[in-house]
Amino acid sequence: xxxxxxxxxxxxxxxxxxxxxxxxxxxxxxxxxxxxxxxxxxxxxxxxxxxxxxxxxxxxxxxxxxxxxxxxxxxxxxxxxxxxxxxxxxxxxxxxxxxxxxxxxxxxxxxxxxxxxxxxxxxxxxxxxxxxxxxxxxxxxxxxxxxxxxxxxxxxxxxxxxxxxxxxxxxxxxxxxxxxxxxxxxxxxxxxxxxxxxxxxxxxxxxxxxxxxxxxxxxxxxxxxxxxxxxxxxxxxxxxxxxxxxxxxxxxxxxxxxxxxxxxxxxxxxxxxxxxxxxxxxxxxxxxxxxxxxxxxxxxxxxxxxxxxxxxxxxxxxxxxxxxxxxxxxxxxxxxxxxxxxxxxxxxxxxxxxxxxxxxxxxxxxxxxxxxxxxxxxxxxxxxxxxxxxxxxxxxxxxxxxxxxxxxxxxxxxxxxxxxxxxxxxxxxxxxxxxxxxxxxxxxxxxxxxxxxxxxxxxxxxxxxxxxxxxxxxxxxxxxxxxxxxxxxxxxxxxxxxxxxxxxxxxx
Numbered sequence: 001x002x003x004x005x006x007x008x009x010x011x012x013x014x015x016x017x018x019x020x021x022x023x024x025x026x027x028x029x030x031x032x033x034x035x036x037x038x039x040x041x042x043x044x045x046x047x048x049x050x051x052x053x054x055x056x057x058x059x060x061x062x063x064x065x066x067x068x069x070x071x072x073x074x075x076x077x078x079x080x081x082x083x084x085x086x087x088x089x090x091x092x093x094x095x096x097x098x099x100x101x102x103x104x105x106x107x108x109x110x111x112x113x114x115x116x117x118x119x120x121x122x123x124x125x126x127x128x129x130x131x132x133x134x135x136x137x138x139x140x141x142x143x144x145x146x147x148x149x150x151x152x153x154x155x156x157x158x159x160x161x162x163x164x165x166x167x168x169x170x171x172x173x174x175x176x177x178x179x180x181x182x183x184x185x186x187x188x189x190x191x192x193x194x195x196x197x198x199x200x201x202x203x204x205x206x207x208x209x210x211x212x213x214x215x216x217x218x219x220x221x222x223x224x225x226x227x228x229x230x231x232x233x234x235x236x237x238x239x240x241x242x243x244x245x246x247x248x249x250x251x252x253x254x255x256x257x258x259x260x261x262x263x264x265x266x267x268x269x270x271x272x273x274x275x276x277x278x279x280x281x282x283x284x285x286x287x288x289x290x291x292x293x294x295x296x297x298x299x300x301x302x303x304x305x306x307x308x309x310x311x312x313x314x315x316x317x318x319x320x321x322x323x324x325x326x327x328x329x330x331x332x333x334x335x336x337x338x339x340x341x342x343x344x345x346x347x348x349x350x351x352x353x354x355x356x357x358x359x360x361x362x363x364x365x366x367x368x369x370x371x372x373x374x375x376x377x378x379x380x381x382x383x384x385x386x387x388x389x390x391x392x393x394x395x396x397x398x399x400x401x402x403x404x405x406x407x408x409x410x411x412x413x414x415x416x417x418x419x420x421x422x423x424x425x426x427x428x429x430x431x432x433x434x435x436x437x438x439x440x441x442x443x444x445x446x447x448x449x450x451x452x453x454x455x456x457x458x459x460x461x462x463x464x465x466x467x468x469x470x471x472x473x474x475x476x477x478x479x480x481x482x483x484x485x486x487x488x489x490x491x492x493x494x495x496x497x498x499x500x501x502x503x504x505x506x507x508x
Contacts, residue, residue: 003038003055003056007057007212015039023037052072052219056216058080062268079253112140112143116167117156119148210258233250233251342416344398357425360425365472371426371429373468377462381419392457397420447460464485
């Protein structure tokens, strides 16, 4: 029996009803193992992980960073993709609400000094995302009065409607869920700082962050974790488990560094302060060693000068070995990073791009979905390099890489192949018009000037686009052939005058 612990941000019966089918799906796909789904509050889930009572965990990104501090969880096996009807939702955010009658609260600045309801500080949608939005708007968080109502998150809405709080923080989809369940009437609440994100139909007050990660406990064998990850990737939007859980499926693990950055900016646990250690703590934890060392010190004093000198030498040898070991470990970590990421921009390199492209092709074949591979080459990079120098050229490439990354969804990939060549991988496209809109936004970002050493420089891009429509049983496509055809299309775009893109459909 394997236990899947699900973070209960809604009432436990609702969470069990939603994700119970997922346990059955995993039991069927993994084989020889039966999965039981249990819903936990935040503290309950932390206690269960410490006790080794759960094998897999599905929780929000902030809670993931908190739980990771215990060292009892692996990295993310997959990231959940929510849905709105038959449409996938790429991301999660926060919603800031107030009662409709409170017309005195019209903007984020009107929340200064107000009483804010939240389900807890270990939640992305119910605290970190909205609090980060307030901080960026210049609203001091230390001047707010916090009303922590704990889980389920429904209590935040109850506190706002009941007048116990001036406003409240909830995660995206909660308002829509409560209205569908008949627990909230349309027009009772007003959303502050409303955001409109293309392809995201839910009410939103903040930027979007990656959705929930699916994690394994450290005691789970790697082979079993791999089989569970494969099973999650095979979940189709039409499967009963996906429909019951209101998810579109699971994707490759998302990058949760933006969540960690927001937590660090807010100074929330576990990034709030360095732990303070007292002498009493040291004695309680290491008293045996202290006593032993004290006894050893008395014996050392009785030893001859030669024995003391040898001991001194051994201590220094051990210290040198530890320093060498630390240096080797640092070199190994740096080599592992360089193997998958570009040293200048920090973007994925060709090796990591091919790995993700292989996964994207497999998913496109399985779901009969569309993907677009865009090969970008900057048009005017050489004059920038020649006139301003290589250091300025490097800073220009770093800025271009950041702009490309900001223009993509969380599940898409931007990679640098070298020089001024970049590749965009757009996956799970719902229709043929999805990729041109994204590409136009990105090209418009690239045309904006970049300030370097008192100069404003700009460069357009020539782009080759290869479209691949997946079909069950199709095996002709591979990363090399797609990259080669995209490169050829980019060359045609340059020949036709640059600052444009050329589109081809993949040919085997």
